[in-house]
Amino acid sequence: MxxxxxxxxxxxxxxxxxxxxxxxxxxxxxxxxxxxxxxxxxxxxxxxxxxxxxxxxxxxxxxxxxxxxxxxxxxGLIDLTSTMGLASAPAAGGGGSGGSGTSAAQPGSATVRNVGLEPGRVIANELRPSASDIRAARDAGITTVLVAPSRGAFRGLSALVPLRDESAEQYVVKSPVALHMGFQGAQGSGFGGRYPATLLGVIAYERQSLYNARHHAAVQERYRAGARGAVRPSYDVDLDALVPVVRGAVPAFFAADRENEIRRAVRVGEEFDLKLTIVGATEGFRAIDALKRADGVVVSLDFPRSTEVTGWSYRATQRHALDDSAATDSAVRRTLESNAATLHSAGVRFALASGGLRPGEFLGNVRKAIAAGLPRDVALQAVTVRAAEIAGVGAQLxxxxxxxxxxxxxxxxxxxxxxxxxxxxxxxxxxxxxxxxxxPERRRGAGGGRGGEREEGGEMARVAGTWDITVTSPQGENRASMTVTQSGAALEGTMATEMGTVQVTDGRITGERVTFSIAVPISGQTTTIVFRGTVDGNRMTGTADLGAMGSATFTGERRP
Amino acid sequence: MRMIAIVVVSAALGAGALPVTAQQPGATRDTARVLSYPIPPAGRLVAITNATIMTASNGTIPNGTIVIRDGKIAAVGANVSVPAGAQVIDGNGKYVIPGIVDAHSHSASEAINEGTQSITAQVRMEDVLRQDALGLYRELAGGVTTLNILHGSANTIGGQNATVKVRWGLPADSLLFQGAPPGIKFALGENVRQTNRTVLPGQERRYPRTRMGVEELLRDAFTRAQEYRREWQEYERGRKNVKRGQAAPMPPKRDLQLDALVEVLEGKRLVHCHSYRADEILMMLQVAKDFGFRVASFQHVLEGYKVADEIAAAGSGASTFADNWAYKLEAFDAIPHNAALMAERGVRVSINSDSDERARRLYQEAAKAMHYGGASEDEALRMITLNPAWQLGIDKRVGSIEVGKDADLAIFNGHPFAPASRVEMTLIDGRVFFDRRTAPTLEHLMELIRQKQGPRQVTEVVP
Missing domain, CATH: 2.30.40.10 (Urease, subunit C, domain 1)
Incomplete structure (x- = not known):
């Protein structure tokens, strides 16, 4: 039957x-x-x-x-932050360096795919979830996921997908749910690379694109009212996708975790009167006033590390003397875990989401949020009916x-x-x-699961892939991208830095810890930089030893 | 008054009012405080008494009093009485100078160079401000109260600047210097040409590669801006003259890059131009003249002494280093007399940091203009206060100790140009943002540890 x-x-x-x-x-x-x-x-x-x-x-x-x-x-539980079923992103096209007359932003005008700058990308058309990903989520009680890429300025139009075994386009509950936005630039960009590369460029690009969409909407309207004698609107899937967004008909889901990201996203939303949902908000407790100005909030339970939090550097400079760091660490952790509780008592309504965590970890962190003061019933609503409402399917799910x-x-x-x-x-x-x-729980698949088991004496971290590395030194931030392969405990590959592309050498993995080196020319001298870090899923944090030039901290984020 | 209101409101909404939810486990007052900065209380009525006041505009008052009301300087002089109810800061033996203005900074920003194109007039430093950069705190400890946050020098026309006050501890939005005119970063020479970057085989080099190309890009950009402005003017004209039954004209497509350049053409946006060589400075002055705008400040301008008359005649300022040179080819002809020589020829000169480190000792940098070039004490002081304020178009608000100006002040324990002097207290809008007595200096930490812990831990304290 x-x-x-x-x-x-x-x-x-x-x-x-x-x-x-x-x-x-x-x-x-x-x-x-x-x-x-x-x-x-x-x-x-x-x-x-x-x-x-x-x-x-x-x-x-x-x-x-x-x-x-x-x-x-x-x-059934609903996770609004999934990448399940998305193929890993294809490489971006060649660098389009700006010469004279280069216009600020032209979504859709590129002939090559411009990953992360594709408002017209329809996610429902490319869903290929693996059976094990579906099963792992379902076994934890998750029955519906909202799928969108996890990086990029304009990531595409998301799809709300039920986790059936044969999940595919025809079962999608809703598409598009929203246009997904974020603060990451074009892939493979950097000096001389593709615009926009930095946070500066990304926000300017988003602003220009939304202005372009408004103009496009006006031209379309005029043409619809009477084609004869009117300027014909250009055919542009990306601009077409942005038109309902600037009209407020399709919401914008803006990924923003840290305090300043949240404030920036809300500013963009207000400038263009977008129907704005903040997705992430892991530092929402610092930006409650801003979150209250958004139309929706999705709180990720991928708690940040204490060292990634706004204000941490100041505390770190003075914590040694007065209290021991372990106590400070745990106090910070409690603050981060009580984010949802704090938002709730401040009157912010939100959905809870995994933020890319494996299903088991997601529900584990829901429990931590409850332990930190979030009423249990509110937590249940946040992973069910609130999530459905934010996705615009409150009547169905x-x-x-x-x-x-x-x-x-x-x-x-x-x-x-x-x-x-x-x-x-x-x-x-x-x-x-x-x-x-x-x-043990199944690892998540291509959607961007956490690599590496974390039990003591367990497997070693899986580091293979392409990482966006940010080195922060007193001189400022330097970005690089590293592509490595792993065989056993050994690691090798290349790193594209601002000083050129160099070999990654001496790569070793011990449990969650990873070390590797690069040699780069700085001011005419070859300097060896030794990276020592800890891998946590798709993140890497640690220190970069610059030899005579001192030391820096670095973070890495693996591209999905 | 309005400034204070803004600051107070921001504090109430932001970090100052971290949600305290004591009824819940894990969200107690203590844990919320773990990630916040110390927020200084707002002082409505403050008096600094018996201090040596170096006003920067009206000489030095040996034994004077400054009264601050609602963030503004209400009175200054030798015979000023302290109003009742004022919070009194005893300035006996201390020197008070205007809060230092750094005309070239990259602190407080989360990105510096959008180096993918050589013209990025559309990007805004205001978008990427951050309040948690430790450099800001060190700058306060060096008496700096205002910063010109500039885009980097990778591009011929970089991003729009953000003038900020160092309101350490408040949310990023409240750093902004309300009412400061907008500006933009230009750059010339080697950084724009990317001559000092290693380019591997197969990598593309970005246009322009020569100084000729830099000039061409500038002229091309402003020609486009002129055309764009004409388009909008025609549209506005057409919109007003629509006849009955006719459709209104479509507005032109808005271009944020050209918007910023049109503002430059119309004198509404100040140009701060990174430059080194005399020839490129003359080129920039010629381009500005041809397109009818003024360069508000030349930055670095290490060969400025060679073309000081031309800079002065154009009404441009010059913002330079005291004695920093030879770090690249175009920086070889620098001399430490540059600042004083340019000032002598009538250029309004400032000394900037371009560095989170140098920013905390700009007063020593200013002293070098006296040492090398024989600048007067007042002139040297103005190089880090009133002159940079003038270059940023905020000299009506800050840069000197005068009645009606913002109460941005630095209090030193000795003469600010004496080598061993240091900042005791820094005020912005009359509010104490830095107080060495409570600052977590190494010295302060050592003292605490001596009292509380054994010597074994002391070694761990060294940062």
Missing amino acids: RLLALLVGIALPGFALAQDGTWALTNARIETVTRGVIERGTVVIRDGLIEAVGADVRPPADARIVDLAGKRVYP GSIEAGKIANLVVAERDILGDSANVRMVFVDGIRHEVIPQAA
Whole structure:
């Protein structure tokens, strides 16, 4: 029966998207999220939708009955910060250095793909999630993800995707959900590279592009009103994608974690009257006034390291004398984990999201946020109905109500309790059993999972890939990109620096720790720079020893 | 008055009011404070008494008093009485100078060079300000109160500058010097030509590669700006003269790069031009003359002494180093007498830092103009106060100790040009942003450790 339905679904796409027959989940403790808790009730699922929910609902005659014997039913969780199913980004085209007459910003005018500068990129068209990624998320209770690239100034138009086994374009719940924006420049840029390379250029580029879109909208309007005698609008998918954004019809999801990023994003949003959602806000507790001016807030639970936080450098200069650093560290960590709690008590409404963490870590951090003071019910709303509302699908998802999509989670105990035990997940009414396992959680796939196990004595970090390295010294910031391959504990590759491209040598990995060196010409002399860092998933932080020129700190971020 | 209001409001909204949610575990007052800076209280009525006041505009008052009301200087002189209720700072034995203005800084910014194109007039330093750069605190400790945050010198026309006050501890937005005229960075010579950059085989070299190319780019950019301005003027004309039944004309496409250059043409945006050689300075003056704008300041301008008359005649300022040279070919002809010589010929000269390190001892840099070139004490003081303020178009607000000006002051424990003197206190808008008695200096930390901990830990303190 189930197999047959599946075959039909595949054979006739569009005929019936979601079908796994009719189900009745009885004797369940139902957390509807929007309409309280039903201590002992029944949920009826038919053709992928919730048909009925309540204490007195009788299972229909044709339903398969699952007696949950007191197990709990929740709406499926929604993660608004996923890269699941996106292929790793293709390389950007050659550098377009600006000579005389180069105009400031021309989205869409390039003949090569301009990764990260593609407002017209439709994510729904390129979804290829791996089965293991889908399963890992679903096993944690996540049934829907919003997919968008994690880097770039204009990242594209996101798609809200249900985590079905055969997840693909035709099952997308909504597309486009939003235009995703951020503060990263063109890939492969730098001195003499492609504009915009720096934060300076990125914000100017975004501003110019949004002005271009306004102008484009005006030309289109004039042409629509009367084509005869009017200027014909250019055909430009990227500008076309920006038009509904500057009109406020399609929201802008702006990735901004740190205090100043949040303030910058809100300023851009207000300048163009965008329907703005801040995504990230891990330092939101420092910018509550700004967050209150945004239309929506998605709080990432990928807590930053204490050393990455605004104000840290000042504290670091004076902490030695007065209190021991361990106490300061843990106080900072508590502050970061209580971000969501602080925002909640300040009256900010938000969704919680993984920020790219693996599903298990995501839910672990939801628990940390609750431990830090976020009311548990608010946390549950934040990963269900609030997320659905921010994605513009509050009528279809996020709670257990008749008529909504049957994305449900069945758990042994509280899903946000100490050890959630997801037993069963329904996506579009299709049942997926979760086999309890003792094995460590699966690693996330191409979507940008954290490399490396972190248990003591566990595997060593996985460092292979392309990293954007930022070296911060008293002289300022220097950026480089490093591409390395790993074989066992050895690391080799190249680094493109402002002083040229050089070999990465002496690369070694011990657990999470990594060391490598480069030799670069500085002021006519070859200087060896030794990097010593710690890898945490797609991040790397540490120190860069510049020999006679002192030392610096560096951070690395792996490109998805 | 308005400034104070802005600062106070910002403090209430931002870091000053970090959410205190004591009822929740983990979000207590202490943890919230862990990541914040010390925020100085706002002083509404302050008096500095019995101090030697070097006004920069009206000589030195040996035993004077300054009264500050709502962030502005309300009175200054030898016979000024202290109003009731004022917070009194005893200036006995101290020297007070106007807060130092650094006309060339890259502190407080998260990016410096958008080096992908040689003309990036559209980028704005204001967009990338940060409040957590430690350099800012060190600058306060050196008596610096105002900074001209400039784009780097990689591009012929770099980004739009941001004039800021060093309001350390407040959110980045509140650093901005409200009312300062906008400016823009230009650059000439080797940095723009990228002669000192290693370019590997296969890598493209960016245009321009010669000084000829730099001039061509400038002229081309301003010619485009003129055409763009004409387009808008025609549009405005057409819009006003629309006849009934006719469609209004479409506005031209807005170009943020050309907007900034049109502002330069119209004298609304000050040009700060990185330069070294005499010939390129003359070239820039000629281009500016041809297009009808003034260069507000030449930056570095190490060969300025060779063309001081021409710079003075054009009404441009010069912002230079005291004795820093030979770090590249175009910096070989520099002499430490440059500042004093240019001043002698009537150029308004400032001494800048271009460095977070040099910025904390600009008063010593100014003293070098006396030592080498024989500048007067007043003239040397003006090189780090009133003159840079004039170059930035903010000399009506800061740069000297005069009634009505912002109470931006640095208090020294001795004569500011004496080698062993140092800053005790720095005020901005009448508010103490730096006080050496409570500052976490190494000395201060050592003292605390001596009191509290054994000698073993002392070695760990050295930064």
